Amino acid sequence: MTARDSDTARRAATPGEATPDGHDPDPGGHFGSYGGRFMPEALIAAQDELADEYEKARNDPEFVAELERLLRDYAGRPSPLTEAERFGAHAGGARVFLKREDLNHTGSHKINNVLGQALLVKRMGKRRVIAETGAGQHGVATATACALLDLDCVVYMGATDTERQALNVARMRLLGAEVRPVDTGSATLKDAINEALRDWVANVADTHYLLGTAAGAHPFPLMVRNLHRIIGEESREQVLRHTGGLPDAVVACVGGGSNAIGIFHGFIDDPGVRLVGMEAGGHGLDSGEHGAALTSGTPGTLHGARSYLLQDEDGQIAEAYSISAGLDYPGVGPEHAWLADTGRAEYRAVTDDEAMHAFRLLSRTEGIIPAIESAHALAGALRLGAELGPEAVLVVNLSGRGDKDMDTAAQYFGLVPEAGITGEDQR
Amino acid sequence: MSLHEVFRDCAAQRRAALIGYLPAGFPTVPDSVELFRAMVRGDGDTAGCDVVEIGLPYSDPVMDGPTIQTASGEALRNGFRVRQLFDIVSTVAETGAAPVVMTYWNPVHHYGPDAFARDLAAAGGLGVITPDLVPDEADEWLAAARQHRLDRIFLVAPSSTERRLAMTAGAGSGFLYAASVMGVTGARDSVSGSARELVRRTRAHTELPVGVGLGVRTAEHAAEVAQFADGVIVGSAFVERARQDGAAGVAEFAADLGRGVRRNSTSIP
Secondary structure, eight states: OHHHHHHHHHHHTOTTOSSOOSOOOOTTOEETTEEOOOOOHHHHHHHHHHHHHHHHHHTOHHHHHHHHHIIIIISOOSOOEEEOHHHHTTTTTOEEEEEEGGGSGGGBTHHHHHHHHHHHHHHHTOOEEEEEESSSHHHHHHHHHHHHHTOEEEEEEEHHHHHHTHHHHHHHHHTTOEEEEEOSTTSSHHHHHHHHHHHHHHHTTTEEEOOOSSOSSTTHHHHHHHHHHHHHHHHHHHHHHHHSSOOSEEEEEESSOHHHHHHHTTTTTOTTSEEEEEEEEETOGGGTOSOOHHHHOEEEEETTEEEEEOBOTTSOBOOOOOSSGGGOOSOOOHHHHHHHHHTSEEEEEEEHHHHHHHHHHHHHHHSOOBOHHHHHHHHHHHHHHHHHOTTOEEEEEEOBBSGGGHHHHHHHHTOSGGGOOOSSOOO | OOHHHHHHHHHHTTSOEEEEEEETTSSOHHHHHHHHHHHHHOOSSSOOOSEEEEEOOOSOOTTOOHHHHHHHHHHHHTTOOTTHHHHHHHHHHHTTSEEEEEOOHHHHHHHOHHHHHHHHHHTTOOEEEOTTOOGGGOHHHHHHHHHTTOEEEOEEOTTOOHHHHHHHHHHOOSOEEEESSSSOSOOOSSOOHHHHHHHHHHHTTOSSOEEEESSOOSHHHHHHHHTTOSEEEEOHHHHHHHHHHHHHHHHHHHHHHHHHHHTTTTSOO
16 A cells, blocks of 8 residues: 555645545556556557646636536536335345436436537637447437537547447437547447547547546546536435434446446545446356456556456457447446456456346336346346445446347347347246 | 667668568468568569558457557457467567567556566567556556566657657657547548647657658658658558558558668658
């Protein structure tokens, strides 16, 4: 912990920080040995500009007030904390509270980040925004913010995903964004990020890359985390109000890790609160088909940062797999790597089947259809509740709603005749 | 011969060095060895490349345009493995040209920077070009490269500030790779005027030779760039030529480019 302590001391001395929490990376963006900027030199100037402008913005009361206004009046914050009693009965009788990011405008936590970054784009005087998207959640959120703030928007999306998520492609186009299918590499999220980076190198003078998760090169992991920290801050207040105390554990799903890092940070200085991230176990860690970078990956560099990732014995990036497109990513944000190594947070993997079980269970016990991403966190809560027993209090980040996943769910459970039957029961 | 000596000899001939790139293992390992040899050989009249840039195929080449992405992907699909790189480097070293490796950082990170530097040096490699490793993050690499006497070739870009040009020049050795335009690799119809300006700005900070890459695809381009740079770097155009005409085409193209960098060899840059 020595490195952490000296880090903390140095950061605490930084003047003018609006919300100091002692957990910022060093000036180069390093969380311990993770993070940093493994980027082409051509993009470093833009990263520097972004880091400077972000520092100024987050200490500028006008910027902060404008973001707060949008989050309240446009996105619908604060999101409620809902106690899920019937669901909790299946989690060893624990009290389970759901942080309802699914009720935000556009249906997930993603809006917190895009509104903040889009305001920053206006502040930097840029006109054009590019973004990557996997399932389409971040692409839709970005297209939404760009429509609101009158910015040109181009979304890169793997060709495999544009087919799987045709309706989200239509939503983005309706919102005025251009969607560019990416057919290079594995034609999924990581390749969409590669293509967005290639665009950014060529157009950096007038273009902002609005990255959708707390990964990538500095300052993205710091900035995206801070923009989502409101999830954790609200949750902490709300759970104190509901229960008079702090929870035993906070549970969130981890793909790139933005919703998890946001909610974790509300509790990171509460040592009694366990922070538990649930990764995509896919068909099981032994199958090799999963997206569990922290649970079974090794350190490496991808998309600008050093972190844990899935790679082969030559350091070639492996293809991730998950039933949930939002967790189908071979890397993870660098702060999670740091939290895993220091032990402050713990990470586990949840298989497709466990997640889909939790998906249906929440739908039937609470009348809430979660995103399949969030269903991984719910599956984690079922396990933790069983381990901790009925005295436990759990806060689960319900990071998004499941409307977008109905095709997948219908096929998985055989809910519509055309979708066929996959062996799950028909009740 | 060291990179320093290569550039010194070219300067003595009052010409720029010709630096040619192809991915290792493209389309297969034995084929790529033939292509690299052809690239150095040129034709009976004019020699080819002075420096050979051996690309390490990578799954996520964010600085590369479609031509090199596709070629690298093909090498990987045909089973290229990192350990095969070193034999290819040895083969190139035997031709008498100066072999350097161009690689994204993760495969080196994964191999172990010190082990990579050791094995590359043992194979006769002279240095490494690192398109996604800036000196700010390169402490471990700088130590490994110094230990094994490899040159550390960093990129500079039109967007680099004066402070970063100075810092990058200070950390680099062998030569500096100037990206002629803001963008990824790929043959372009003209070489941007920003290249000349970037070389001028870079020279203010260093005595190191400056090579210009991105977009050079004809002998005309090569001649033009040779007037203001110490090295002319050609990549995607070699890949395209290899696809069309194989090793014979690569040899012919290398000789054309060789004549390009020699065209104005009496003029003083």
